[in-house]
Structure formats: structure tokens, C-alpha cells
Amino acid sequence: RGLADGCLQLGTPVTGGNVSLYNQTGETAIHPTPVVAVLGVIDDVTRRTPIAFKEEGQLLYLLGDTAEEFGGSAWSGVVHDHLGGLPPKVDLERERLLGEILISASRDGMIDAAHDLSDGGLVQAVVESCLRGGNGARLVVPDGLDAFTFLFSESAGRAVVSVPRSEELRFTDMCGARGLPVTRIGVVDGDAVEVQGEFALTLDELRTAHTETIPALFG
Structure with a gap:
């Protein structure tokens, strides 16, 4: 159903x-x-939007609402070996709106990269985009959210995008006009993923964890 x-x-x-x-x-x-x-x-695959953060200085925006939703999450499974609880709520109309916004923004050159938020939450998506593009990111926890929820919640109907500075106003105006929450969370910069006041991990550290874990398990 x-x-x-x-x-x-x-x-x-x-x-x-x-x-x-x-x-x-x-x-x-x-x-x-x-x-x-x-x-x-995709009408023209040469104009597809990648997940890689390739351009330093671009602004990072979080699309959608973040709630304290950790049931069945990667954090719950990895840290507590527990996969029970209620999954994140799904709002199909919000999902449709998010898709329309991403398509419009990509078509009109307002975003250069986009990544859905699913397993692992925001921080997992940001790390994947940073590693793919070879650039780090500096993040700031938005007002009204604690750092843990901001980084690890798996609320549905969300994405993180990189926006050229010249397109910031046009992009945020479009999201506001169509009723999609949009929050500036940082900038593409440096060689680490840094969350202000919390931690910083270099891309080399993250790449090692990303690529060497499974080979190590199999000897």
C-alpha cells in the first residue's frame, strides 16, 4: 500500500x-x-547534477525539516546494535515538492551538487560529497537544533545542495515561494569536514575509514 x-x-x-x-x-x-x-x-545526461562538492566557496543548504528521528537509523544500529523503534515519518507531498525543487534548481543552474539524506543522516551525505569532490566543508549547527540531531537524524524528505554565491538569493527565493524549508548550513572549503564547536576530521582520515574498513574485515 x-x-x-x-x-x-x-x-x-x-x-x-x-x-x-x-x-x-x-x-x-x-x-x-x-x-x-x-x-x-534525464533529458540530457551531460547536465545531470552530481553529488560531488567540486567548487570551493560554494554555499551549503539543507532542504527540508529535521526532527529527532533515530528509529532504525545507522547511528542506532552501529552504536547500540538496535534497529527497532518507529521509522521516520514520510510526507509524500513534501517528497514531491523536494523533487520538483531539485529539478528546477538543476535545470536553471542554481545548484552545482545535490545529495539525498538517508542512511547516516546529514553528516554521512556531506562526507560522501566531500570525498567525491575532493573538497572539505565547514558546517554550522542551525539555531533550534542540537548538533546530534542535526548530524545524525534520518528524517525523510531532505537533501543537501551546494549553491554558487551568485545564485543564493534566486535559489532561496524559489524555495520560499514554493514553501520548502531551506537553511544555510555551511560552505565548501578546506581539506576537512568541520562542524563549528564540535569536531574536524580531515578528508584523509575519512577516506581511510571509507575505503579500508571492508578490506580489513576480510584480511
């Missing part, structure tokens, strides 16, 4: 998929694993 509601609201077809609910190896169960394939069309 949830998939059907999403397809109708977003106008997106499901082209296939697979659901593994009861597979296990011996006595070891796996987590239920639904895989859903969807289809989209």
Missing part, C-alpha cells in the same frame, strides 16, 4: 523488485530486505 501511494503521489513507476523476508543461513536470520526498482528519465 505504501509503494502504491508513493507511485501515485510522485508519478513514478515501479519497474521491478524483490523482497526477501525469510531468508537465512543456518540459524542466522537476515534483516527483511525489500528492493524496489524505479525508472526516471
Whole structure:
């Protein structure tokens, strides 16, 4: 029912998929694993928006609302070995609006990079974009949010984008006119991911953790 509601609201077809609910190896169960394939069309792939933060000095904006939603999150699973609780609430109309804003901003040259926020929350998305582009980021926790919720919440209907300074006013005006919350959270700069007043991790440290963990597990 949830998939059907999403397809109708977003106008997106499901082209296939697979659901593994009861597979296990011996006595070891796996987590239920639904895989859903969807289809989209990009009119000109040479103008697609990447996730990489490539240009120093560009402004970072968070789109959408952030709440204290950690049930089933990467933080809960990794730190506490617990994957229960309520998942983040889904607002399909907000998801549709977010998609429209991202498409319009990309088409009109208002953003140079965009990354969805899902597993791991904001900080995971920022790290991935920094590593892909080879540039660091300096972040500031917005008013009204604590640093932990800001960095690790997995609230749905959100994205982080990099905006050229020349496009800042046009981009924020568009978001405001269409009713999508938009918050400036930092700038692309340096060779580390730094959260003001909290921590700084160099790209070299992050790249090592990102690329060497699985090989180390397999010797």
C-alpha cells in the first residue's frame, strides 16, 4: 500500500523488485530486505547534477525539516546494535515538492551538487560529497537544533545542495515561494569536514575509514 501511494503521489513507476523476508543461513536470520526498482528519465545526461562538492566557496543548504528521528537509523544500529523503534515519518507531498525543487534548481543552474539524506543522516551525505569532490566543508549547527540531531537524524524528505554565491538569493527565493524549508548550513572549503564547536576530521582520515574498513574485515 505504501509503494502504491508513493507511485501515485510522485508519478513514478515501479519497474521491478524483490523482497526477501525469510531468508537465512543456518540459524542466522537476515534483516527483511525489500528492493524496489524505479525508472526516471534525464533529458540530457551531460547536465545531470552530481553529488560531488567540486567548487570551493560554494554555499551549503539543507532542504527540508529535521526532527529527532533515530528509529532504525545507522547511528542506532552501529552504536547500540538496535534497529527497532518507529521509522521516520514520510510526507509524500513534501517528497514531491523536494523533487520538483531539485529539478528546477538543476535545470536553471542554481545548484552545482545535490545529495539525498538517508542512511547516516546529514553528516554521512556531506562526507560522501566531500570525498567525491575532493573538497572539505565547514558546517554550522542551525539555531533550534542540537548538533546530534542535526548530524545524525534520518528524517525523510531532505537533501543537501551546494549553491554558487551568485545564485543564493534566486535559489532561496524559489524555495520560499514554493514553501520548502531551506537553511544555510555551511560552505565548501578546506581539506576537512568541520562542524563549528564540535569536531574536524580531515578528508584523509575519512577516506581511510571509507575505503579500508571492508578490506580489513576480510584480511
